[in-house]
Amino acid sequence: MILKKILLVDDEPHILRVMKMSLERAGFDVLTAKNGVEGLASVHEYQPDAMVLDIDMPKMNGKELCIKIHDALPNHQIPIFIATSRAEDEFRDWIAPFPMVSFLEKPLSLRALVLRL
Amino acid sequence: MLLNSVKWNKERLGLGMIVTTIVVIGLILVLFFKYQQHNQTEQMLRQGTSLTRLLAEVPFEQLVTTGQQSALDVLFYSHDKNDLAYAVTVSEQGLPLKQVVKPGVFVSSFQLPQKPTHWMGQRTIEDANSGSSIMEFYAPLLDGPLLKGYIRLGYFQPKLIPGFDQWSFAATLALPIFLLATLFYFLVRRETRPILKAQEAITEQLNSGHLQKIEISAHGEVGDFINNFNTYVNYARNRIVQIETEQSTLLASSKVLEYNFSKVQAMLQALPDGIIVLDNSGAPVFANDKVAMLLGVDSEYVVTQPSKDWCVNETMQAFITDCQRRPGHPFGPETIVLEQSDAINAINAVSISAQPLLIKNNNQTVSGTVIVLKDASSEYLAQSSRENFVAHIAHELKTPLNAVAMYSELLLDLGTKDEKTITDAVNVIHCETERMIELINNTLSITKIEMGSMGVNRQRVNLSDMLEDAFSNIVMGSKDEGLEFDIKLPSDIPPVSIDKNLMRIAINNLLTNAVKYNRPGGKVTLELIESENSVFVYVRDTGIGISDPDQSKIFQQFFRSEDDLVRERSGHGLGLTLVKDIVELHQGKLSVSSTPGKGSEFIIEFQKETERLKQAV
Numbered sequence: 178m179i180l181k182k183i184l185l186v187d188d189e190p191h192i193l194r195v196m197k198m199s200l201e202r203a204g205f206d207v208l209t210a211k212n213g214v215e216g217l218a219s220v221h222e223y224q225p226d227a228m229v230l231d232i233d234m235p236k237m238n239g240k241e242l243c244i245k246i247h248d249a250l251p252n253h254q255i256p257i258f259i260a261t262s263r264a265e266d267e268f269r270d271w272i273a274p275f276p277m278v279s280f281l282e283k284p285l286s287l288r289a290l291v292l293r294l
Numbered sequence: 295m296l297l298n299s300v301k302w303n304k305e306r307l308g309l310g311m312i313v314t315t316i317v318v319i320g321l322i323l324v325l326f327f328k329y330q331q332h333n334q335t336e337q338m339l340r341q342g343t344s345l346t347r348l349l350a351e352v353p354f355e356q357l358v359t360t361g362q363q364s365a366l367d368v369l370f371y372s373h374d375k376n377d378l379a380y381a382v383t384v385s386e387q388g389l390p391l392k393q394v395v396k397p398g399v400f401v402s403s404f405q406l407p408q409k410p411t412h413w414m415g416q417r418t419i420e421d422a423n424s425g426s427s428i429m430e431f432y433a434p435l436l437d438g439p440l441l442k443g444y445i446r447l448g449y450f451q452p453k454l455i456p457g458f459d460q461w462s463f464a465a466t467l468a469l470p471i472f473l474l475a476t477l478f479y480f481l482v483r484r485e486t487r488p489i490l491k492a493q494e495a496i497t498e499q500l501n502s503g504h505l506q507k508i509e510i511s512a513h514g515e516v517g518d519f520i521n522n523f524n525t526y527v528n529y530a531r532n533r534i535v536q537i538e539t540e541q542s543t544l545l546a547s548s549k550v551l552e553y554n555f556s557k558v559q560a561m562l563q564a565l566p567d568g569i570i571v572l573d574n575s576g577a578p579v580f581a582n583d584k585v586a587m588l589l590g591v592d593s594e595y596v597v598t599q600p601s602k603d604w605c606v607n608e609t610m611q612a613f614i615t616d617c618q619r620r621p622g623h624p625f626g627p628e629t630i631v632l633e634q635s636d637a638i639n640a641i642n643a644v645s646i647s648a649q650p651l652l653i654k655n656n657n658q659t660v661s662g663t664v665i666v667l668k669d670a671s672s673e674y675l676a677q678s679s680r681e682n683f684v685a686h687i688a689h690e691l692k693t694p695l696n697a698v699a700m701y702s703e704l705l706l707d708l709g710t711k712d713e714k715t716i717t718d719a720v721n722v723i724h725c726e727t728e729r730m731i732e733l734i735n736n737t738l739s740i741t742k743i744e745m746g747s748m749g750v751n752r753q754r755v756n757l758s759d760m761l762e763d764a765f766s767n768i769v770m771g772s773k774d775e776g777l778e779f780d781i782k783l784p785s786d787i788p789p790v791s792i793d794k795n796l797m798r799i800a801i802n803n804l805l806t807n808a809v810k811y812n813r814p815g816g817k818v819t820l821e822l823i824e825s826e827n828s829v830f831v832y833v834r835d836t837g838i839g840i841s842d843p844d845q846s847k848i849f850q851q852f853f854r855s856e857d858d859l860v861r862e863r864s865g866h867g868l869g870l871t872l873v874k875d876i877v878e879l880h881q882g883k884l885s886v887s888s889t890p891g892k893g894s895e896f897i898i899e900f901q902k903e904t905e906r907l908k909q910a911v
Binding site: 260286 | 685692693695696698699700701707715718719722725854857858861862
C-alpha cells in the first residue's frame with residue numbers, strides 16, 4: 178500500500194487530533210496546520226498528495242488558502258477537500274476555476290473521508 | 295402721416311385735373327390749328343393756281359401797265375385776305391416788268407423754266423427778310439404762240455400758330471372745357487368727400503384701437519359702402535365680445551384644470567412610494583420625487599430620457615421595459631435586491647409593481663400604466679438578517695456536531711482498546727455538547743430579547759448574594775483550570791431592581807469568558823463597588839486580552855477574533871452580544887478595557903433604584 182501524504186488544516190485542535198488519528202490508522206502520513214498561513218507554508222515544505230481544509234479559519238481561511246496555492250502552483254495536481262457547513266451557492270461558487278478543489282459536508286464522517294482519500 | 299397722406303391725395307386729384315384739362319385744351323387747340331392750317335393751304339393752292347391761270351389770260355399790256363389801273367394792282371388791293379405777298383409780271387428773260395409787293399417782302403429772282411411744260415407751276419421760297427415761307431405760283435403770258443413773259447403770284451404759307459384774331463376763337467373753345475373740368479372736379483370732390491371722411495374715421499379708429507360705427511351721411515354707392523362697413527363693424531364687435539367671453543371661460547377652465555392637476559401632483563408627491571406613470575405608448579409622462587430618491591436621478595430626467603439612462607439595475611430596467619412594451623398590463627410585485635454598486639441612498643431593495651391606469655367612464659378605458667416603487671430595504675434586511683442568523687446558528691451548531699460525530703465514530707472504531715483515546719474522545723464530546731447547549735441557550739435568549747418577547751421581570755435582588763452564587767458555580771466548574779479566583783463584595787449594598795435570571799446569564803457569560811480566555815496560573819476577579827448613584831460589577835481576568843480593533847467588535851453577533859489564542863478556545867460569538875443585550879435591557883452600561891497579553895476588565899454599571907426613581911419623577 179502506497180502511503181499518501183495528507184495535509185490537514187483546521188483551527189480546532191481536537192478536530193485535527195481525531196482526523197490525524199483516524200487517517201494515520203488508515204495508513205496515511207499526516208501533517209497538521211492550525212491555520213491557512215501555516216497550511217500554505219506546509220504545502221511547500223511537505224508537498225502533500227492531498228489536503229483537507231476547514232473553510233472557516235483565522236488569519237487565512239480555506240478559500241484564501243486555495244487561491245494562494247493556485248497562485249503559487251498554477252498546475253498543481255493536489256486534490257483539496259474543503260470541509261464546510263455552508264450549502265448556499267454564494268459560499269461555493271468560487272471553486273469553479275479550481276478543478277482540484279471539492280467540498281466535504283460537515284459534520285464529516287471519518288470513514289467517508291478515508292474512502293474519499 | 296395718414297392724415298397728411300389723405301390731404302396730399304386730395305390736392306393731387308385737383309392738381310391732376312388742372313394739368314389734364316390744360317393738356318386736353320392744348321391738344322384740342324393744336325389739332326384745331328393744324329386742321330385750319332391744312333384748309334388754308336388747300337385754299338391757297340386752289341386760289342393761287344386758278345388766279346395765275348386767270349391772269350395769264352389777261353392781255354399782257356394790262357398786266358404791265360404802270361399806275362393804279364394795272365390788273366395787278368386791282369388784284370392785289372382787292373384781295374381781302376392778307377396772305378398775298380406779291381404779284382409780279384416778268385419778261386420772258388425774267389426781268390420784272392410790273393410788281394406789286396407787300397412791304398417788307400423781297401421778291402426773289404425768277405429762274406426761267408427750260409421746257410414749255412414747266413412754264414406753269416409752283417414753288418416754295420424762303421423769304422429771309424420777312425422770315426416767312428412763300429408759295430409762288432407762275433404761269434406764261436402768251437400773245438398767240440409767242441411767249442411774252444410770266445406772271446408770278448406769291449402767297450404767305452399759312453402758319454400753325456394763328457394770329458391774334460384766332461386766339462379769341464381758341465379761348466372760346468378752351469373756356470367751356472376748363473369750366474366743364476372744374477365742374478367735374480367739384481362733382482368728384484363732392485362724391486368722394488364721405489369716402490375721405492370715412493377713411494379719416496377708420497384711420498382714427500386704427501390709431502385709438504376702438505372699433506365703432508362711422509357716423510357719416512352719404513347717398514348712393516358711398517352710402518351703401520358706409521352702411522355695409524357699419525354692419526361689418528357691428529358684426530366684428532359682437533364677434534370680439536364673443537371671443538373675449540370664450541377666452542375668459544377657457545382661462546377660468548384652464549386655471550381650474552391647473553389647480554386640479556397641481557392637487558393631483560401634490561397628492562402623488564405626498565405618497566410614500568415612488569410613482570412612474572406611463573402613457574398608452576409606454577412613454578413615461580410623470581415621475582414623483584420619491585422615484586428620484588429611489589433611483590438617484592432627477593424625476594424630470596425619468597420623463598425625458600430612455601429608461602436605460604436612469605435605471606442602472608438590469609432587473610428593474612427589464613421590468614420597466616416589459617411595462618413599456620405592454621402598456622396597461624399588470625406586472626409584479628417583484629422585490630429587486632440592489633447590488634452594492636447600484637444601491638442609492640442606502641436603499642438595498644426595491645419592490646416594484648405595475649397596475650393599469652384605468653379612467654372611470656362607461657368602458658373603463660385603459661390610459662397607461664402606473665409603476666409603483668417601494669423601498670423594501672427594511673423588509674429585505676430583516677429577512678436577510680433572519681436568514682443569516684439562522685444560517686449562522688446552523689453553521690455554529692455544525693462545528694461542535696462535527697467534532698461529536700468524528701469522536702463518536704472514532705469510539706465506534708476503537709472499541710475499548712485505547713483507554714487514553716477513549717477518555718479524550720468522551721471529554722471532547724462532553725465539551726462540544728456543553729458548547730452546543732450554551733449556544734442554544736444564548737440563541738434563544740438573544741432571539742427573545744431582540745424580538746421583544748422577553749420582558750424584564752424586575753425584582754429587588756441582593757446583588758451580592760446573586761454574584762456570590764454565580765461565582766461559586768464557576769469556581770466549582772473550573773477547579774481543574776489551575777486558576778486563582780477572587781471575589782470582593784461589600785456586605786451592606788442595598789438591593790437592586792433587576793431580572794435575576796437574565797442578569798445571572800450575563801454575569802455567568804462574563805465569568806465563563808474570564809476563565810476561558812485566561813492563562814494557566816492566571817486570576818479571575820469579581821468585584822462589586824457602590825457609588826452614590828450606581829453600582830459597578832467588575833469582571834477581571836489576567837488572560838490573553840483583547841486587541842484595540844477587536845474591542846469595538848466583540849459585542850457584535852458572531853464576531854470571533856482572528857487571534858490564534860482566541861481560536862484555540864471554542865466559542866460562537868454570541869456570549870458577549872447577549873451580555874450587552876441584557877445590560878441594555880436593564881438601562882445599564884457595559885464597557886470593556888483590556889491590554890493584549892495582560893488581561894481584560896468588563897464593567898457593568900447599574901443605576902441604583904433611588905436614582906432611577908428620581909429620574910422617573
